[in-house]
Amino acid sequence: MHATPRSTDAAPRSPSRRTALVLGAVTALVAGTVGVGAASAPANTPGTVSSNGAGAAGKSHGKLPYLNPRLPTHKRVKDLLSRMTLAEKIGQMTQAERANATPADVTALGLGSILSGGGSVPADNSPEGWADMVDGFQQGALATRLKIPVLYGVDAVHGHANLYGATVFPHNIGLGATRDPRLVEKVSHITAEETRATGPQWNFAPCLCVVRDDRWGRSYESFGESPRLVSEMAVAVRGLQGRPGQLDNPDRVLATPKHFAGDGLTTFGTSEGDYTIDQGISIVSREDFARLALAPYWPAIRKYGAGSVMPSFSSVDWTEDGVGTNVLKMTAHTELLTGVLKGRMGFDGLVISDWEAIHQLPGDWNTQVRTAINAGIDMAMEPAQFREFITALTEEVQAGRVPMSRINDAVSRILTQKFELGLFEKPYTDRRNIDEVGSRQHRKVAREAVAKSQVLLKNRGWVLPLSKRAPLYVAGSNADNIGNQAGGWTLTWQGGSYHDFPGTTILEGIKDVSRGDVTVSETASAPVPRDATGVVVVGETPYAEGFGDVGGPQWAYDPGDNGIPRPVKDMKLSAADQQAVDTVCSQAAECVVVVVSGRPLEISPALLSKIDGLVAGWLPGSEGDGVADVLFGKKRFTGKLPVTWPRTVAQQPLNIGDADYDPLFPYGFGLRTR
Incomplete structure (x- = not known):
């Protein structure tokens, strides 16, 4: 994920009168004062939702099934979806950055998620400061008509390292060197505990890229060059989320295998601007793409039940002769996102776009938004342009270019994860483990990981x-x-x-x-x-x-x-x-x-x-x-x-199995001491 956007010619325009008018209507819709015709269901009676979203659900079971924790998740989702306006649905599909949004924005627009980019921290960068900040945004969410809790996401890629005092683990390349999946699961569990105890319930990790060219600046985010090794380390998903039914525990967070797919497979010199390989193009056969890029996602999804996935900034070119003429960005890749990920792999979680990734697609702003959502993006990471995203998607739905079935599918996936996380019952930060952040026991595990790496x-x-x-x-x-x-x-x-x-x-x-x-x-x-x-x-x-x-x-x-x-x-x-x-x-x-x-x-x-x-x-x-x-x-x-x-x-690129393999030290090499 990016924390600072790259410039793009296709970036949306500054807020216009059109945006202001649409957002005015959106605010009214979220407040429940305006109907949206056939695109929405009747609003529920005001005052039937618990004022704090927690602890009072039992009083409302008869009127609001979605607040009944004894009902199966799919029934709660169906009930809540039936009560939502179009504006509320599109709000749930929108993620803003904390530096650009306020709790009042969450209330007015019904935003589904907030994130902290790298280095985006509260003024009080302490465990308590983080928890207070996240709870402030949550308070804004619970002031909306339906009181749908907000999801807060961070890049805790080697510990909750945005937070001062957190346990900072070795990056993935070092964890790959340990060849110890159990240790990786333990590291991920500690990361989840320190993250959730301070507010965020969503981690944009683990990175399941298979690095094939070490000139790539994200090489250290990979567990290694072997898809088999990376697949073994996909157990990090279970470390973050726990086993089925544990996601609502105070020491678990929603995992996000990334970047789907092939970000470690891009060809040097194919990126744009002054990057040389990051966000470039994977020019490979379908067979090699499946073997080198898709392989780790199968266990992450089918075995460990990942709740979200983030597509890559990179592109893929299926051209068998390597000419590179059939390039398509992952954010727009319907075949991979809907056909493979949600289809063949059976992924039932939510797909979150990377930082302003939608802006990199061809066409004007509305075309970019329409293309991404129809391809399978469920939530848009729009750190600054979240209002413009809401405007564009609203217009595209009203024009019939994005079907309501796609909107309902996306929102159902988002709501499912919020229910599974237990946010409707306990929306505010459970701080019982906050004293464990950076604890001696956690640092002991990190020290073990360092030694083994x-x-x-x-x-x-x-x-x-x-x-x-x-x-x-x-x-x-x-x-x-x-x-x-x-x-x-x-x-x-x-x-x-x-x-x-x-x-x-x-x-x-x-x-x-x-x-x-x-x-x-x-x-x-x-x-x-x-x-x-x-x-x-x-x-x-x-x-x-x-x-x-x-x-x-x-x-x-x-x-x-x-x-x-x-x-x-x-x-x-x-x-x-x-x-x-x-x-x-x-x-x-x-x-x-x-x-x-x-x-x-x-x-x-x-x-x-x-x-x-x-x-x-x-x-x-x-x-x-x-x-x-x-x-x-x-x-x-x-x-x-x-x-x-x-x-x-x-x-470079030099990988085990190459015909001209002549390294200084081969893959898998490592001496032992007596």
């Missing part, structure tokens, strides 16, 4: 594990930087080297274990003792979608960046990092290099020859002490590469 690539002379009493010389840009080790989607959309939050850096973890002298010099400018073991922690600085593409844009227009330029991403160590490795490994008695990154980085043969121990540390998150655990032998190295490690960036 570390992949040992080289161990000349059994340099690892390190002696606790040996003198150490620690250097490198990522040794003592918690922002770098957490990566993107942490506090802000793109993340930041300057970020600071509760946790342990790798250096702090080393100091906690070591009993010998520890010399620290980030740039390796201090003299290196000849008898010391060098530990050089290097790698990437944070990035997220688009801005992490190799050859992509240098500037990330994220409010948290304050206009600070980021280094261009090239999958190579920076000159400073290379110099630090060369200096330490040339002078220390022996040296270990830990690469903290969202994907494999190019390491020259000359540099590699000087390194005794090499570790792929990925993006460990808040618990850097998990890295120290394996460096010093408190835990054994067990991680295996979830992606192929190339010799050079020029080899």
Whole structure:
């Protein structure tokens, strides 16, 4: 998902007189004062709905079956749908961003959902501050005629990392390296608990992309390059939602497998603007698309019952000869969304568009809206243009270009999830687990995940594990930087080297274990003792979608960046990092290099020859002490590469099974310590 929109020529116009007139009518419809003819059912009698939407439903069972929790969900949905006006239905299909909407907007327009994009947080970015904010929007929803609760969504892709103090887990690429689905389920469950306890009931995760070209800036959001591995990790859906019947528990949230489908399969150079691969085109056969892109969604939906799915920004081209002339955006792909996802896969949840994805479709604004909804989009993520979306969809329905059957199907799917989440009985935040946010027990699980994610690539002379009493010389840009080790989607959309939050850096973890002298010099400018073991922690600085593409844009227009330029991403160590490795490994008695990154980085043969121990540390998150655990032998190295490690960036794309497969380290590689 995006947190900052890209410019688009097809963006809707500023609010016009037409929009104002339609929205005036919408407000009246939501309030129940205007009829909509054959498009709606009679409004219920005012005053028959509980004033707070919870606890008083029993008094209304005789008049309002949809408030009766003893009725099956499908009967409650049918009853509520029959009472809704067209305006109320379209309101439910609309999602706005918290920074652009107010509780009063939720009331006036009957909005079905609010989200926080990356870095969009309340002024009080604490667990209580989040819960109060979400409850404020919920209060707006419960002031509507039918008192339909609002769904609040966030991108908790490696923990509820927008929230200061949350447990920040390794990104998916590191979790893929663990080869431990049970651990991934546990990580997802903790993420769900910390998220729901602070208000949001909907998580835009897990990412089930199968990354096939590591030049993609979202590579770290993938569990790996193998569809089999990613399919195994689809158990994250169950970790978030629980088993059937558990979704209304206070430690569960609605899951969203994304991005359907093929976002990890796009061809380098096919994206638009200054992105090079993100949001590009998958130019493959149908057979390869099914094998590499669709495979993980089958268990996510059929086995684990995912309640929502988010389509990708990317496009697919079925052209068998690879010419690339039959391109269609996922948001408009009727065959994939309605035919495959809702048809063959039997998906009965809701489909939520990505951040302003509708704007990327061909045609004028009304055409874009009509195309997306008819293709199978149930809810539109319109962070700023939610009023214009309501206007356009209302006009398209009234003109007969979007059938009421499509509207009713979409709203039924949305209401079903709200009932299953128990929001009609308990719309406000259940804060019983709020003290567990960032708890010692949760961080213990994160530390375990970090340790299991570390992949040992080289161990000349059994340099690892390190002696606790040996003198150490620690250097490198990522040794003592918690922002770098957490990566993107942490506090802000793109993340930041300057970020600071509760946790342990790798250096702090080393100091906690070591009993010998520890010399620290980030740039390796201090003299290196000849008898010391060098530990050089290097790698990437944070990035997220688009801005992490190799050859992509240098500037990330994220409010948290304050206009600070980021280094261009090239999958190579920076000159400073290379110099630090060369200096330490040339002078220390022996040296270990830990690469903290969202994907494999190019390491020259000359540099590699000087390194005794090499570790792929990925993006460990808040618990850097998990890295120290394996460096010093408190835990054994067990991680295996979830992606192929190339010799050079020029080899990309490079995946197991390729005819010319010649990696530096193959997929699945990982040494173990004694």
